[in-house]
Amino acid sequence: MEKFLITGLGNPGFLYKNTRHNLGFLILDKISEKYFISFSIKKLGSISELIFKNKKIFFLKPSTYVNESGLSVKYWMDKKKFFLENILIISDDIYLNFGNIRLKGKGGNGGHNGLKSIEKELGTSHYARIRFGISHYNKSNCDPNKKINYVLGNWKKEELKILFNKVDLSIDIIFSFVSSGLEKTMNFFNKKNY
Template identity: 40%
Template sequence: MASDYWLIAGLGNPGAKYRNTRHNIGFMTVDLLAERWGVGFARHKGLAELGKGLMTMGERRQKVFLCKPLTYMNDSGQAVESIREYYHIGVDHIVVIHDDMDLDFGRIKLKSGGSAGGHNGIKSIDRCLHTPDYARVRMGVGHASRSGDAHDNTINWVLGEFNAAQRKQLPEFLADGADAAETIVFDGLTKAQDRFNGR
């Protein structure tokens, strides 16, 4: 029997070394959701920090799990699939929040399915869920410099910290990402896309 919970997973890497990096914007957004809804985290099978709570929007209420995988980015799917299976959560009740270099900093694009766009965390989730058809909140972190070795530049960029101008805008950006995830849960992906994709 399918659970009536939603699972919102923010992607990132565990540990202080990665806390403020672009790759961890999913963790940051889930932390904001946890703060909004008074959700505390505990370990799930050593694979994730997992919190359980209740979100409200007007008179509506929705039970949610908030997840931060501890598997490191490239194995994020192990944590998401373990939680999905253990709590009987349907793929149509999963939202994944992640960084996206194909979008300028501050841009949000919501989608379900399609390509992983070279994002190793999304590739892992696609593989473990055996489908790409779950909702995604893609949060733009901009492109790495195109000079030199493209692979090294990409790694250094996503594992680098936000610059001063971005740090100033970050609280509003994280709030938008959190709002987008909530809108998917309460109003569905299509309405959320109409609200956020054109910004």
């Protein structure tokens, strides 16, 4: 049975639960609710599993904090022997407008420390990723400290109204990636105005 590793980036602990930087965790939690699966605490992360269209999906929430996400991804990739093309990373992106979603098969880390860590541990930037836009403001004149406070800030009420529809779209993209592959999923969803 073909296996997939879907990793949502975020920080463990109640303090970070509703922050923008925990978007990856939020999406995986919504999948967990939708499919009635639960996460178990394992080495370097929490794992849940689902059989979908005769494919086995492992969902991973690293417990290493965002900046060391690569340690968790690499450990589970090696332990379960996932092929690189069957790995998908979900992250927030401060350089995309709020609610914009991009699926790519490779690319830079965009200054995201979680993606930097994964690139370092895997030794490549050629892995699929969903980047979910969280930004509302002009990044060009924003100092690094303000960026940190922003990504670690909680979602606003007006954002939550839009957020969950976009989370549902992200879930559609994830399951299309598993069932139809990267190229078909990109071709279909990239034609949409999202």
